[in-house]
Amino acid sequence: MLEDITPLILTWNEGANIRRTLERLAWAKDIIVVDSFSDDDTLEIVSGFSQTRVFQRKFDGHASQWNFGLRETGINTGWIMALDADFVVPSDLVNEIRTLQPADDVNGYSSRLVFCVSGRKLKSNLCPPVTFLYRREHAEYYPDGHTQKLTLRGRIETLQTPIVHDDRKSLSRWLHSQARYQELESRKLLSTPSSSLDFADRVRKLRFIAPTAVLFYCLIWRGGLLDGVPGIFYALQRALAEFMLSLYLIEADLKRASHRLKTRRRMESDIATEKQSVM
Numbered sequence: 001m002l003e004d005i006t007p008l009i010l011t012w013n014e015g016a017n018i019r020r021t022l023e024r025l026a027w028a029k030d031i032i033v034v035d036s037f038s039d040d041d042t043l044e045i046v047s048g049f050s051q052t053r054v055f056q057r058k059f060d061g062h063a064s065q066w067n068f069g070l071r072e073t074g075i076n077t078g079w080i081m082a083l084d085a086d087f088v089v090p091s092d093l094v095n096e097i098r099t100l101q102p103a104d105d106v107n108g109y110s111s112r113l114v115f116c117v118s119g120r121k122l123k124s125n126l127c128p129p130v131t132f133l134y135r136r137e138h139a140e141y142y143p144d145g146h147t148q149k150l151t152l153r154g155r156i157e158t159l160q161t162p163i164v165h166d167d168r169k170s171l172s173r174w175l176h177s178q179a180r181y182q183e184l185e186s187r188k189l190l191s192t193p194s195s196s197l198d199f200a201d202r203v204r205k206l207r208f209i210a211p212t213a214v215l216f217y218c219l220i221w222r223g224g225l226l227d228g229v230p231g232i233f234y235a236l237q238r239a240l241a242e243f244m245l246s247l248y249l250i251e252a253d254l255k256r257a258s259h260r261l262k263t264r265r266r267m268e269s270d271i272a273t274e275k276q277s278v279m
Contacts, residue, residue, distance in 0.1 A: 001100045002027050005133070007081040008069045012036040012059065014085035015045060016168045022049045024089045030077070034069045063141040063148040070136055080136045082150075086167035087132070093161035097133065107154030108134035116166040117230035124222035125165075126214070126238055131156055132163065145188035146181035178241050186248035204242065207249050211242040 007028050011018060012035065022045075025031055031052045035043060036059035046052050055073050059065060070080065083089070093111065100109070108131045115125040134152050141148045167174075189197070189205045197205065204210045218224040218235035225231060 001079075001102075002094070002098050003029070004077045005079040005081050005097070006075045006077040007031045007083055008066070008073075008075070009033050009083050009085055010036070010062070010065050010069070011038055011042050011046070011085045013038045013040045013042060013173075014169075015041040016170075017086040017166070018042055019045050019048075020088055020166065021083060021085055022046065022052065024091070024094070025049075025051075027094060028081075030075070032069055032073045032075060034065050034073070036065070061143055061148070062146075063143045066141040066148060070139060070141075075136060078135055078137070080134055080139065082132050082134070083163075084165070086165060086169075088164040088166050090161060090164060093159065093163065096159055096161050102157075103155075105155050106157055107138045108150075108152045108156040109159050110156055111159045112162045113165045114162045115234060116164060117227075117233050118168070119166060120227075120230045121164070122224070122227050122231055122234055124218070124224065125234065126218065127165070129158065130163065133159075146184035174237070178244055182241060182244040183248050185245050186252060189245075189249065190252055204245060205249070207246045207253075211239050211246060214242050215239040 005028065007025050009018075009021065009031065011033055015038075022031065029051055031049065033046055033052055033054045035046075035054055035056045037056055043054060046054055053073070055069070057065060057068055066082065069075075081089075097109075102109075110129040110131040111133075112129045113125060113127045115122045115127070131150055131152060134150070134156075135154070138153045140151045142151060185204075189201060192201075194202050194205060203213065215235055215238075218238055219232065223231075224235045227234075
């Protein structure tokens with residue numbers, strides 16, 4: 001099974017993470033890195049792994065980058081292992097994949113994520129399982145808010161061993177990224193009817209509830225307090241992201257209200273002008 005898998009990774013200034021990710025892929029004969037013109041030491045680190053091939057492409061959306069990697073980089077294996085640059089594949093997961101014998105109607109495998117803060121594993125997180133291993137010919141990505149979703153025909157099975165999400169980039173980088181991500185998320189929520197959104201997004205669209213709910217859910221319901229400072233740090237990050245999203249939604253509300261007020265005043269002015277011309 002491993003011989004028919006090509007890992008595919010997207011990067012942009014991932015010097016803090018990419019070495020640990022690539023070190024766990026020593027079994028792969030070919031690794032594709034689609035880079036969005038990193039200007040840190042990402043490419044220098046990647047060049048130290050002989051089985052990597054780098055393709056640089058101007059970033060115009062996560063879905064476009066993934067689809068480029070799937071179709072335009074000369075991958076010749078039947079299966080793709082799609083990894084964020086901060087995903088670490090444990091040896092137990094590699095061993096589980098090695099023994100797989102997928103049926104003809106199984107086109108993908110998902111696994112849950114274990115989050116780390118400063119290298120320390122948390123007991124829980126908000127992310128759903130991710131489909132990271134799939135048959136290339138049946139896969140395509142499409143945009144979904146700030147990120148992307150995978151369209152995959154066929155059956156998806158669940159693996160027992162989790163992937164480790166261990167992002168060690170700086171907090172300032174995270175804040176900068178979240179500002180952009182939550183703006184894109186707000187556009188998605190505002191342009192999509194509530195009936196077409198899942199439960200979580202419908203709650204987020206309410207503006208004020210999600211930030212507090214996320215903080216309570218992470219710290220109390222999922223036991224984040226038991227993880228100590230790393231658990232509190234993660235909960236505050238997730239709550240702050242939701243607060244940022246709420247601010248973008250409220251800003252849109254204010255802009256619409258201002259536009260309606262200007263339109264009403266202009267109409268009132270036009271009516272007054274017409275009355276004066278008649279008199």
